[in-house]
Amino acid sequence: MSANDNDIAIVAFAQTPSYAHFNNSEPEMIMPLVNDVIGQTGLDRHDIDFTIAGSCDYLSGLPFAFVMNIDAVGAWPPVYESHVEMDGAFAMFEGFVRLKCGDIDTALVSGSGKSSPGSPRIFTALQSDPYVMAPLGVDHVSLGAIQARMLLEAGTVTEEELGAIAVRCREAGAKNPYAQITDALSLEDYLAQPLYNAPLRQADIAPTSDGAAALILARGKKAYDLCDNPVWIRAVDHRMESHHPGLRDLTTSVSTRTAAGKVGLHDGPVDIAELNTLFTHEEVILCEALGLGDGTKINPSGGPLVGNPTMAVGLTRVIEVARAIQNGEARRGVAHCSSGSALQQNLLVVLEGDK
Amino acid sequence: MTETHAIDYTMEFPYTRTVGPVFGPFLTGLRDGKIVGNRVNGRVLVPPMEFDPDTGKPVELDFVEVGPGGTVVGWTWVSDPSPKHPFQHPFALALITLDGADTAMVHAVDAGSIDAMSTGMRVEPQYHEDRHGAVTDVHFVPEGTATTVAIVPGEEPVMITEHSIALRIQEELHDHRRRFVEGLLAGRIIGQKSPVDGKVYVPGRGYDNMNRTLLTEADEVEVADRGTVVAFTQITPVQYHGQKETEPYIRCSVLLDGADQPVLGIDIRDITMADFRIGMRMQMVWKPEGQRDASDIDNRYASIPEGCYETWKPTGEPDVDPDSLKEHSW
Numbered sequence: 001m002s003a004n005d006n007d008i009a010i011v012a013f014a015q016t017p018s019y020a021h022f023n024n025s026e027p028e029m030i031m032p033l034v035n036d037v038i039g040q041t042g043l044d045r046h047d048i049d050f051t052i053a054g055s056c057d058y059l060s061g062l063p064f065a066f067v068m069n070i071d072a073v074g075a076w077p078p079v080y081e082s083h084v085e086m087d088g089a090f091a092m093f094e095g096f097v098r099l100k101c102g103d104i105d106t107a108l109v110s111g112s113g114k115s116s117p118g119s120p121r122i123f124t125a126l127q128s129d130p131y132v133m134a135p136l137g138v139d140h141v142s143l144g145a146i147q148a149r150m151l152l153e154a155g156t157v158t159e160e161e162l163g164a165i166a167v168r169c170r171e172a173g174a175k176n177p178y179a180q181i182t183d184a185l186s187l188e189d190y191l192a193q194p195l196y197n198a199p200l201r202q203a204d205i206a207p208t209s210d211g212a213a214a215l216i217l218a219r220g221k222k223a224y225d226l227c228d229n230p231v232w233i234r235a236v237d238h239r240m241e242s243h244h245p246g247l248r249d250l251t252t253s254v255s256t257r258t259a260a261g262k263v264g265l266h267d268g269p270v271d272i273a274e275l276n277t278l279f280t281h282e283e284v285i286l287c288e289a290l291g292l293g294d295g296t297k298i299n300p301s302g303g304p305l306v307g308n309p310t311m312a313v314g315l316t317r318v319i320e321v322a323r324a325i326q327n328g329e330a331r332r333g334v335a336h337c338s339s340g341s342a343l344q345q346n347l348l349v350v351l352e353g354d355k
Numbered sequence: 356m357t358e359t360h361a362i363d364y365t366m367e368f369p370y371t372r373t374v375g376p377v378f379g380p381f382l383t384g385l386r387d388g389k390i391v392g393n394r395v396n397g398r399v400l401v402p403p404m405e406f407d408p409d410t411g412k413p414v415e416l417d418f419v420e421v422g423p424g425g426t427v428v429g430w431t432w433v434s435d436p437s438p439k440h441p442f443q444h445p446f447a448l449a450l451i452t453l454d455g456a457d458t459a460m461v462h463a464v465d466a467g468s469i470d471a472m473s474t475g476m477r478v479e480p481q482y483h484e485d486r487h488g489a490v491t492d493v494h495f496v497p498e499g500t501a502t503t504v505a506i507v508p509g510e511e512p513v514m515i516t517e518h519s520i521a522l523r524i525q526e527e528l529h530d531h532r533r534r535f536v537e538g539l540l541a542g543r544i545i546g547q548k549s550p551v552d553g554k555v556y557v558p559g560r561g562y563d564n565m566n567r568t569l570l571t572e573a574d575e576v577e578v579a580d581r582g583t584v585v586a587f588t589q590i591t592p593v594q595y596h597g598q599k600e601t602e603p604y605i606r607c608s609v610l611l612d613g614a615d616q617p618v619l620g621i622d623i624r625d626i627t628m629a630d631f632r633i634g635m636r637m638q639m640v641w642k643p644e645g646q647r648d649a650s651d652i653d654n655r656y657a658s659i660p661e662g663c664y665e666t667w668k669p670t671g672e673p674d675v676d677p678d679s680l681k682e683h684s685w
Contacts, residue, residue, distance in 0.1 A: 021526075118524055122521075130370065146429040
């Protein structure tokens with residue numbers, strides 16, 4: 001038992017598969033997950049003190065989609081509820097901070113998105129600077145590709161090493177029941193792929209996905225009332241850099257390195273890291289910035305390269321680490337979520353089990 | 356039938372933004388054929404910044420012209436451009452450090468071929484004939500290949516920049532919505548009945564939000580094509596771009612017999628406000644089969660599309676007591 005009164009734990013979690021296309025509404029993705037996590041804890045819906053979601057109306061092109069999503073979480077009679085227009089991992093951060101206030105004990109967190117009806121390359125362009133970038137359609141794939149070229153030309157990584165990351169994630173994804181991309185990929189297959197956004201190949205780029213994830217947080221001893229094996233959130237930190245790529249060194253991630261220091265990442269062993277790698281080369285940057293070595297399993301789920309439900313993909317990283325800890329495959333690990341293009345914003349969550 | 360169920364629409368929004376004291380001179384410069392950065396804390400930033408990137412503090416206004424030539428410090432070859440990109444043929448998006456600048460800006464290089472691109476290559480601006488004070492007034496080309504454009508500087512500084520954003524959405528009707536449409540075309544109004552509390556939702560949404568239960572085809576029931584007015588208002592059309600209405604009309608909600616949720620957004624054009632009442636009984640008059648059109652329905656909030664009926668007419672039955680309809684007055 002390692003619960004101080006104000007420690008916060010994950011006591012239940014659930015995720016949908018990563019769908020290439022989910023031909024029903026976003027609430028229909030979320031609702032079964034909410035029922036699942038509530039069922040895991042035995043809580044009555046209205047015993048949950050705080051509800052928070054992360055989603056983005058731009059994705060499905062449905063104004064106030066986030067309000068429709070409240071249909072899925074059970075909000076009548078009215079509940080204490082909040083929303084962030086960001087990945088569910090950032091919603092979890094708000095839930096974590098809210099619980100740290102100490103006056104409530106439980107929070108329901110969800111993240112969801114349907115990218116398939118729209119075009120991720122268009123909406124990521126629209127979230128860039130509206131004066132000097134958005135009118136040019138500067139999209140996340142192109143900025144990622146510029147970043148990848150800088151790494152390749154600096155000699156930090158080779159094409160074969162990027163290919164090896166793609167191959168390893170694909171192999172891991174074949175064992176992940178939630179994965180969307182499960183076709184085998186060899187290094188020869190990778191190198192034979194035509195360049196898409198040169199120097200990136202399609203196999204370097206996370207797919208377009210629909211999906212959702214949900215979890216319940218509990219504070220202090222309440223966690224043991226709800227779960228035999230809670231996973232404790234030891235620290236969270238979120239840092240961001242300029243959204244003007246010309247003001248950043250794209251070959252490294254200052255914000256990730258800063259966040260790693262703030263969460264005390266290396267105060268203990270890091271058995272597992274689930275990283276929000278939307279491109280193969282981001283794994284190289286993140287592992288360097290996080291100081292991860294051979295002792296850490298990187299994206300054993302296959303990561304976003306095998307399933308990338310925008311607005312749930314970061315929360316899914318948290319869930320994958322929590323699952324590995326509950327399964328006894330790890331005792332302590334880190335989940336990472338990014339936002340913006342080319343790793344502009346980075347969130348780290350250090351998770352730890354009792355055993 | 357597949358054609359009927361494909362949804363393809365584009366949401367557009369024209370943004371007009373004031374440019375402020377820093378982007379204003381930058382965009383004015385582009386209109387007038389020059390590239391302007393600003394000096395901040397010993398560095399020349401291009402594009403100029405309204406704040407010091409190191410400290411976040413507001414900057415002194417200290418502009419400096421840079422370029423016209425520049426050096427590519429990073430690039431990608433966009434082989435499959437998005438509709439939002441400045442070219443619909445393959446081109447490069449690059450980080451370009453203009454001569455005299457300390458930071459790189461993102462812009463497009465129309466190089467013709469990936470083989471013409473390299474890190475360290477020299478580029479120069481190609482100004483467009485049509486310039487409006489926007490970042491899209493210019494693109495870059497390999498140095499020595501720009502064609503001369505006669506530029507007469509404008510008289511007034513650029514105060515506004517316009518940017519039309521658009522998102523195209525393509526999807527199929529959700530399964531339950533497709534069955535609702537197929538029902539209408541066959542002359543049936545289909546709702547979804549919650550197995551938990553028996554309430555009937557029209558059109559269904561695939562779930563009962565009150566009881567957090569998914570609803571499926573097995574939960575679908577037919578409801579009547581007649582019902583009771585539970586809410587209404589008069590709409591006096593405001594003439595905006597795209598408005599098709601010219602005359603005042605009534606928009607009402609009708610609780611169909613057998614349903615627990617009213618159908619919203621039913622428009623009545625042949626009854627006057629003075630004759631319209633909460634509690635009034637109404638009958639939907641279908642268009643003949645084959646002439647019904649439900650093509651304007653999508654996956655958002657849905658009503659019964661006007662293309663499915665000729666009109667709604669009073670049944671002549673006694674009114675329902677409005678007090679009994681309070682739960683449905685929306």
